[in-house]
Amino acid sequence: xxxxxxTGRELRQAARSGNFSGHTSGEAPGSVQxxxxxxxxxxxxxxxxxxxxxxxxxxILEVGEVGDPLTRIIADxxxxxxxxxRYRVYIDGDLAEEPLEITSRWQEDFVFFLLxxxxxxEHALSEAGVPLRHNQEGVNVPMYRTARxxxxxxxxxxxxxxxxxxxxxPADAIRAVEITREYPGVHGSPVHIGDPDGLGIADITRPEWxxxxxxxxxxxxxxxxxxxxxxxxxxxxxxxxxxxxxPGHMFVGDKADYEFRLSG
Amino acid sequence: xxxxxxTGRELRQAARSGNFSGHTSGEAPGSVQxxxxxxxxxxxxxxxxxxxxxxxxxxILEVGEVGDPLTRIIADxxxxxxxxxRYRVYIDGDLAEEPLEITSRWQEDFVFFLLxxxxxxEHALSEAGVPLRHNQEGVNVPMYRTARxxxxxxxxxxxxxxxxxxxxxPADAIRAVEITREYPGVHGSPVHIGDPDGLGIADITRPEWxxxxxxxxxxxxxxxxxxxxxxxxxxxxxxxxxxxxxPGHMFVGDKADYEFRLSG
Numbered sequence: 001x002x003x004x005x006x007t008g009r010e011l012r013q014a015a016r017s018g019n020f021s022g023h024t025s026g027e028a029p030g031s032v033q034x035x036x037x038x039x040x041x042x043x044x045x046x047x048x049x050x051x052x053x054x055x056x057x058x059x060i061l062e063v064g065e066v067g068d069p070l071t072r073i074i075a076d077x078x079x080x081x082x083x084x085x086r087y088r089v090y091i092d093g094d095l096a097e098e099p100l101e102i103t104s105r106w107q108e109d110f111v112f113f114l115l116x117x118x119x120x121x122e123h124a125l126s127e128a129g130v131p132l133r134h135n136q137e138g139v140n141v142p143m144y145r146t147a148r149x150x151x152x153x154x155x156x157x158x159x160x161x162x163x164x165x166x167x168x169x170p171a172d173a174i175r176a177v178e179i180t181r182e183y184p185g186v187h188g189s190p191v192h193i194g195d196p197d198g199l200g201i202a203d204i205t206r207p208e209w210x211x212x213x214x215x216x217x218x219x220x221x222x223x224x225x226x227x228x229x230x231x232x233x234x235x236x237x238x239x240x241x242x243x244x245x246x247p248g249h250m251f252v253g254d255k256a257d258y259e260f261r262l263s264g
Numbered sequence: 265x266x267x268x269x270x271t272g273r274e275l276r277q278a279a280r281s282g283n284f285s286g287h288t289s290g291e292a293p294g295s296v297q298x299x300x301x302x303x304x305x306x307x308x309x310x311x312x313x314x315x316x317x318x319x320x321x322x323x324i325l326e327v328g329e330v331g332d333p334l335t336r337i338i339a340d341x342x343x344x345x346x347x348x349x350r351y352r353v354y355i356d357g358d359l360a361e362e363p364l365e366i367t368s369r370w371q372e373d374f375v376f377f378l379l380x381x382x383x384x385x386e387h388a389l390s391e392a393g394v395p396l397r398h399n400q401e402g403v404n405v406p407m408y409r410t411a412r413x414x415x416x417x418x419x420x421x422x423x424x425x426x427x428x429x430x431x432x433x434p435a436d437a438i439r440a441v442e443i444t445r446e447y448p449g450v451h452g453s454p455v456h457i458g459d460p461d462g463l464g465i466a467d468i469t470r471p472e473w474x475x476x477x478x479x480x481x482x483x484x485x486x487x488x489x490x491x492x493x494x495x496x497x498x499x500x501x502x503x504x505x506x507x508x509x510x511p512g513h514m515f516v517g518d519k520a521d522y523e524f525r526l527s528g
Binding site (some may be wrong): 041044045048052053060063065066072073146151153154181184188189262 | 268305308309312313316317324327329330336415417418445448451453526
């Protein structure tokens with residue numbers, strides 16, 4: 001897919017001015033993309049502790065100051081209320097609307113979180129020549145609810161970890177472990193390899209989110225913790241208000257994917 | 265130094281019953297040791313965001329539930345009020361007392377934080393044959409305030425990063441980078457190698473905390489982010505009450521040092 005926008009800044013400007021409300025997959029190649037969660041400060045505490053206890057599914061890249069909608073870390077001065085192509089507003093855990101900006105909904109006690117996304121490590125895998133089946137087949141990565149529980153925190157009860165799956169040859173699976181362990185800030189190394197039963201997944205051909213992909217003879221399914229996990233945990237606990245990005249409509253930052261490689 | 269206690273549980277029991285109030289260096293060999301910070305929930309938010317923004321100096325291993333003094337992650341059911349050999353109570357940023365337990369001081373809105381400590385990666389360095397000068401010379405590791413600023417968070421203003429220093433041959437310095445990068449949960453890889461001026465350290469022979477150590481001909485100083493950083497940041501912001509462990513009198517957990525190696 002050919003990118004419409006070369007940089008995160010260009011894409012955010014287009015989103016802000018109302019000229020872009022589409023998916024961000026393939027946009028601003030090499031720039032970090034992130035999941036958005038906005039909660040009131042009261043609920044934000046539980047969310048941040050939940051993320052600290054479950055770093056693989058909930059890799060936090062940036063936490064805003066209370067009441068401040070401007071980013072400072074993964075992008076310089078982006079406005080979290082306008083610079084994402086599409087949002088979802090959840091009231092008491094139910095989806096209420098899907099607006100293109102949330103300026104009028106912003107509250108003085110809001111805190112935003114930006115969480116790492118597998119696009120970042122997929123970029124590293126592709127660069128290393130590890131093929132990604134869902135890209136080859138032009139579909140979304142398959143995602144599954146597992147029997148593995150995340151540790152609870154406050155009102156965020158223990159809840160299931162969600163994983164994404166990529167089928168790989170054993171040799172590529174080993175390389176994928178080596179590569180993704182270098183990216184602890186964006187889910188890190190896999191949580192499981194092989195038999196889906198080990199995660200309590202009954203039918204690998206029926207993902208709960210995304211699309212099924214072909215697992216070829218001799219390939220093993222490789223499972224990574226998935227950023228849907230924290231949104232699921234938050235929804236189950238039914239906060240009075242939560243705002244997220246709409247699926248596939250991510251925040252696109254200024255930082256490069258490679259900057260999330262483990263380092264100083 | 266010969267350990268008096270074989271396990272973290274034994275040491276914590278001795279601290280709880282008043283039979284041990286000493287330094288924990290060398291105790292329960294191979295068990296993780298951790299720095300303690302207790303704040304009210306109101307201040308805990310700023311502290312947790314500060315830590316998220318500065319993971320190298322502030323590696324958080326466990327956050328307690330609000331009002332709950334029991335650990336669940338790095339030790340099973342340790343009582344944070346009694347199981348550390350010695351505490352420090354700071355009122356409005358000033359040291360007020362140094363009690364052996366804090367049961368009567370515990371508040372319903374207290375949150376405890378346990379933060380990683382360089383003992384964990386030093387264990388890994390020693391196992392790999394990388395010599396530690398301060399151990400060879402029987403002194404504390406030298407620590408320095410730097411000109412490098414940590415990102416602020418809420419009432420925790422931008423404040424200087426504190427570093428510890430170990431002199432190594434260039435070959436050992438390279439191995440030390442390789443080894444400690446595997447421990448992002450306990451400060452990770454160094455923040456600087458070589459000229460102390462690069463960190464704004466004027467006189468390497470005069471550390472601000474700990475003791476000076478010999479830098480031999482052909483060795484380079486290697487600097488790691490240090491767990492004193494968050495305590496310094498907290499004190500500067502003068503919370504009404506903060507409780508920490510007394511220096512050298514650490515929390516000793518059940519988890520093994522090697523469990524903090526980067527992995528699933």
